[in-house]
Amino acid sequence: MDNVKSGIILKGVGGFYDVLDTSAGVIYTCRVRGIHRKEGGKTPLPGDGVTFKVIDEKSLTGFIDEIGERKNAFVRPPVANIDQLAVVVAVRSPEPDLSLVDKLLITCEAKNITPLILVNKVDLDEEGTAEAISRAYGKAGYRVIPLSKVLNTGYDELHQQLKGCKTAFAGQSGVGKSTILNIILNNWVMEIGEVSERIQRGRHTTRHVQLFELAVGGFVMDTPGFSSYAVSDIEHTELAYLYPEFRQVIGECRFTSCSHINEPGCRVRELVEKGEADPGRYGRYIQYYRELKEAYDNRYRR
Structure with missing residues (x-):
């Protein structure tokens, strides 16, 4: 049974899944067994913990046998087991969409996800917007981190907050999610597998959900699709x-x-x-x- 391993799905495209062997740090390309599909098994998602059987060590290929219990799951974006959601809002360009922020926070509370609010572009803050947002959400007990690539502000604190968590990023278009992710990918991601792919970020309009392993432990998720969100599946009484x-x-x-x-x-x-x-x-x-x-x-x- 030594060819059966435990891992986590990093990415899935066209029925093929990149699965990280969490004990060895090696990425295998896996498919799902036909019997799993016939028995009504759930569709694998990035973020899923799985057991998989290695077919060929030379080509690093295998089959996913079992998908573990999920803490949470989303259809859009298709991802599972998010521990933390970094909700990104900018002080300006674009103006803060606090309605989206609140909807994402409601989703976090409903799905057992720890929220983290990142107030980006604080170098452009001339009206105290960052302080106002920090004060408003601090009253609710949320952690708020002011960020600026220009001032190199907040990234040390963000680094600590990412440790040991599977963190997804969300926010309206233009708030700087790509900039934040690029800094994370260039500085804190483990140098394993095909790292060159991460440099291609932003060059394609269509992207898939992908997990990147952090050197401090945990993962960050590139999750296109979290830029708009509704609370329609929640009862008004809840x-x-x-x-x-x-x-x-x-x-x-x-x-x-x-x-x-x-x-x-x-x-x-x-x-x-x-x-x-x-x-x-x-x-x-x-x-x-x-x-x-x-x-x-x-x-x-x-």
């Missing part, structure tokens, strides 16, 4: 529980079915009024709640 700053007081509202919008004796609104929760985040909560409630009320209508 939404407030996905806000850490609200969660602590939800059970203290006067009404157990409180929507935290109009009801008297609402502890969430009290937090906002006292400045202990950010009013911008609360305003967006109301918007999402109403959208989800409307979708729920209309679910059987044609």
